[in-house]
Amino acid sequence: MSQVAIVGAGLGGLSLALALQHAGHACALVERAPELTEVGAGIQMGPHVMRRLFAWGLQDALMERIAQPAALQARDALRGDVLAVLPLGTSFAQRYGAPYATIHRADLQAVLCQAVLQGGSTELQLGTTCTRWVEQLDGVSLELETGPASSPVQERACVLVGADGLWSRVRSSGWTLPEPAATGHLAYRAMLPQALLPERLRSQTVNVWMGPHLHLVTYPVRQGEWLNVVLLLQPQGAQHPITPGWDLSREPHAMAADVQAALRGCCADVRDLLGLIEQWRVWPLFGRGTVAGPDQMARGRVALLGDAAHPMLPYLAQGAGMAIEDADCLAQCWTRTDLTEPQRLHRYAVERWQRNARVQLQSRRNADIFHATGWLRWGRDLGLKILGQRLMDQPWLFSG
Numbered sequence: 077m078s079q080v081a082i083v084g085a086g087l088g089g090l091s092l093a094l095a096l097q098h099a100g101h102a103c104a105l106v107e108r109a110p111e112l113t114e115v116g117a118g119i120q121m122g123p124h125v126m127r128r129l130f131a132w133g134l135q136d137a138l139m140e141r142i143a144q145p146a147a148l149q150a151r152d153a154l155r156g157d158v159l160a161v162l163p164l165g166t167s168f169a170q171r172y173g174a175p176y177a178t179i180h181r182a183d184l185q186a187v188l189c190q191a192v193l194q195g196g197s198t199e200l201q202l203g204t205t206c207t208r209w210v211e212q213l214d215g216v217s218l219e220l221e222t223g224p225a226s227s228p229v230q231e232r233a234c235v236l237v238g239a240d241g242l243w244s245r246v247r248s249s250g251w252t253l254p255e256p257a258a259t260g261h262l263a264y265r266a267m268l269p270q271a272l273l274p275e276r277l278r279s280q281t282v283n284v285w286m287g288p289h290l291h292l293v294t295y296p297v298r299q300g301e302w303l304n305v306v307l308l309l310q311p312q313g314a315q316h317p318i319t320p321g322w323d324l325s326r327e328p329h330a331m332a333a334d335v336q337a338a339l340r341g342c343c344a345d346v347r348d349l350l351g352l353i354e355q356w357r358v359w360p361l362f363g364r365g366t367v368a369g370p371d372q373m374a375r376g377r378v379a380l381l382g383d384a385a386h387p388m389l390p391y392l393a394q395g396a397g398m399a400i401e402d403a404d405c406l407a408q409c410w411t412r413t414d415l416t417e418p419q420r421l422h423r424y425a426v427e428r429w430q431r432n433a434r435v436q437l438q439s440r441r442n443a444d445i446f447h448a449t450g451w452l453r454w455g456r457d458l459g460l461k462i463l464g465q466r467l468m469d470q471p472w473l474f475s476g
């Protein structure tokens with residue numbers, strides 16, 4: 077097996093394979109799914125993410141697929157009014173060295189995957205599950221399963237990177253960290269063709285509509301032809317149709333009715349737009365405490381990357397972004413020939429853990445801010461009206 081073994085070919089694992097390839101290193105990428113698929117949903121990527129993707133040579137392929145929203149607007153979901161606007165045009169892109177982009181997940185995955193396969197230095201094994209690993213003095217031994225009928229095989233690598241997502245097997249086999257816990261929040265996702273929407277509901281901006289115990293994010297994807305819709309709900313016990321024991325296999329019409337009931341009190345634009353959606357997909361959201369030190373991202377010859385290391389609520393839209401940043405950093409550390417292999421992973425963890433923890437924390441704070449009620453909501457709206465752009469721009473994030 078190659079020097080670096082990566083478990084998980086999600087956006088994080090593919091990014092690491094590409095970043096290593098770009099730095100001249102081979103790797104083996106193991107993915108349990110028999111084929112690479114992504115959910116039919118969008119993803120926002122700030123300039124800090126786009127700069128890295130462009131540096132890996134993906135600029136042309138991405139420019140054909142992304143949408144470049146004109147602005148990010150914060151809106152009140154009940155009244156519908158715009159509270160603040162952050163323009164995302166040319167001056168924003170010049171300030172941060174790349175555009176703010178939105179893209180369909182399948183398109184991003186396809187671009188990454190194609191680049192990985194074209195590079196020729198990644199050995200991709202689909203339909204292969206890593207069930208356990210053992211660290212040895214000079215490497216890591218992985219147990220891989222390719223199906224219930226075949227017996228497990230052992231493979232060796234210099235180091236192992238767990239990019240295997242929220243329920244990471246690599247993490248649970250080597251760390252005694254608590255497993256992710258249900259937050260009680262639900263994410264509903266859908267996509268609508270803009271051509272079929274009434275003119276007033278079409279949009280080429282990122283809109284964040286904030287209401288009590290909920291918020292809605294809409295943005296264009298596929299060069300603006302589709303509108304991606306994400307509704308985040310924080311169910312409130314008996315007042316809300318979705319209780320903790322709520323059945324996730326609900327029929328589409330019942331799910332649409334749940335959404336409409338949750339939107340009671342929202343403005344006409346929000347209700348009308350979401351009323352057009354017949355088929356929702358729903359995700360219960362899980363979280364863990366923030367990363368507390370480099371030791372939680374790398375130990376010896378094993379490192380964690382992306383959601384495996386630092387799952388986060390999607391309230392800052394940064395989970396994939398941080399996985400891509402992790403990949404970039406790890407590949408750079410891997411080129412440090414002055415360091416031993418475990419030292420390179422440790423260097424990666426030292427460079428990454430605080431930024432990941434900060435983003436995790438800010439994502440959690442945003443949940444309280446976006447879903448605020450009462451005086452907090454009043455203060456939020458006043459702050460946004462007065463400080464607007466200054467509150468929404470995030471140089472610490474976009475310049476990183």
Ligand SMILES: Cc1cc2nc3c(=O)[nH]c(=O)nc-3n(C[C@H](O)[C@H](O)[C@H](O)COP(=O)(O)OP(=O)(O)OC[C@H]3O[C@@H](n4cnc5c(N)ncnc54)[C@H](O)[C@@H]3O)c2cc1C
Pocket residue numbers: 083084085086087088089106107108109118119120121204205206207239240241242244245246263265306359381382383384390393394395396397398399
């Ligand atoms: C509603 C919502 C909206 C979001 N919006 C955004 C956004 O706008 N911007 C953003 O940056 N992020 C966003 N995110 C977060 C983002 O989707 C995730 O953080 C990101 O996809 C995580 O990527 P990953 O590669 O770390 O993990 P995953 O995508 O979970 O990939 C893990 C891979 O590992 C494989 N795997 C697991 N176990 C094994 C095993 N034992 N052996 C082999 N393979 C294995 C899995 O099959 C999978 O392919 C959002 C998330 C949600 C829920």
